[in-house]
Amino acid sequence: MEQKLELNIKKNNKNTKRRPDVISVILSFILAVLLAVMGYAAGAQIGIFRSDIITESIDRTGYSEKVYNQILADSVELGKPMMIPEEVFQDVFDLEKVSRDIKAVYNSRIANTYTAADTEVIRQRLKDNINKYAKEQDIEMGEEQNAAVDEFVSLIEQRYSSGIDIFYISYYVSFRNMYQKYFGILIAVIAVLSVLDIVITLKRHKRKYRGLRYITYASLAAAIMTGAAPAFLYIQGKYRSLNIKPDYFYSMIVDVADRSLSVFMYVALFFVIVSAILIAATVVLRKKYSAGHYKNSASLNV
């Protein structure tokens, strides 16, 4: 009887090799793919397509200040043919207004209600400064001069409006809108399929911890698939050598790209944590099962 008990214990020894169940492996692969797609979808939603990500990068990279300096420099350049000195542009617009307008225009685009920057105050201040300069220089402002000044001020307004608007933002907004449209459906479908896959996998195994193992393999594979490619791109950094002008726009784009890629790595980390929990659960279930099985075996053989 003791020999029989020993034989039974040996059968249940964890070193005994079992062939992997092919169907369970296939189900595990399918679940891994579903979880990876869900990971990428969620990562994009809370990363690159988050509404605040660009305004945060604007603050982090000093984008507003650089835009302000560029608009001012361009305005002074535009004023040279008309012999308008640099001091005429003092106090026409300031950094605070530029920063406010950049964010306001961006937010209006994100909300699909594009509102142009208010340039009326710029127009008024610039005209006042030019008239003051003309008075100081004893320049008679006739009809022709006033028309030329009006044309020039309109040019500065256009320059300001175009400087405030972020390059290619309309493309980003249309991608984002398209993504937002299908995100909910995608997540719901993937969630349903994933739950179905998990249920089928668990039902295939009498000993649930075996089924849980295949789910853990899927979760770990999803972590690798979600995290490896973004980590590779982040470390390799090919996107940092893109020849994008102007420099302040390049800095902002690279910052957005860095943070978006980091989000995917955090999603991969989440899958690793879930896998760790599943592994712990597997161990507990296995121990419970083994203890229960030995008890039964022992009582039968007595």
Added chain:
Amino acid sequence: MAYVYMPLLLSLIGFLLVFLCLSPYIKAAYSVMSIISENTAQTSVDETEVPDFKLENTSGETESIPYSPDMYPQLGELYAQIHCDRLGIHENVYFGDSSTELNKGVGQYAGSGIFGFGRTIILGGHHATSFAPLEYVEVGDVFTVNTSYATYTYEVYDMVVANEDDGWAFGFDSDEEIITMYTCYPFTPLASYSQRLYVYARKTSGPYLEH
């Protein structure tokens, strides 16, 4: 060990499938990124290094020299300097007359001939900066142009104020080599500047480029 090799195997199969399905798009994306990330070739000469245009062996006494394609400048290139001691003009001449060149100095219209070709050469400059002294130009003023291959002198013989749209004012119909220097007119601030001052100077010395 199964927790190591099984996820690796599953993810490898996943990556392989993605690569097989999306490889044309991945390759296209990488090609585009490579093109965008290449350093674009500089089309303009580095301005911190101004070529030495003062050549002792080409002082203008030679009647003609053979033309070489190296003499023809690239768009945006700094290829000459123009001087007028009386007016105090000492400016770099760039090939091309876009705002980029005009902001740096004098720009030459790329459709006109280069110095020594025997054709009209159109030079533009801002009336507030490089060509501001043209306000005081007179008939008889001498302009010297130094290039890497020769030195030329031109003497002013005429000037006219015309509208910016008046094509005749550029002097393309001249039989001899002249430079037409033009700038916005009048020289007062806050004007409409629909007119241009055209200053014409004929070549008085410098070799002809045989071509």
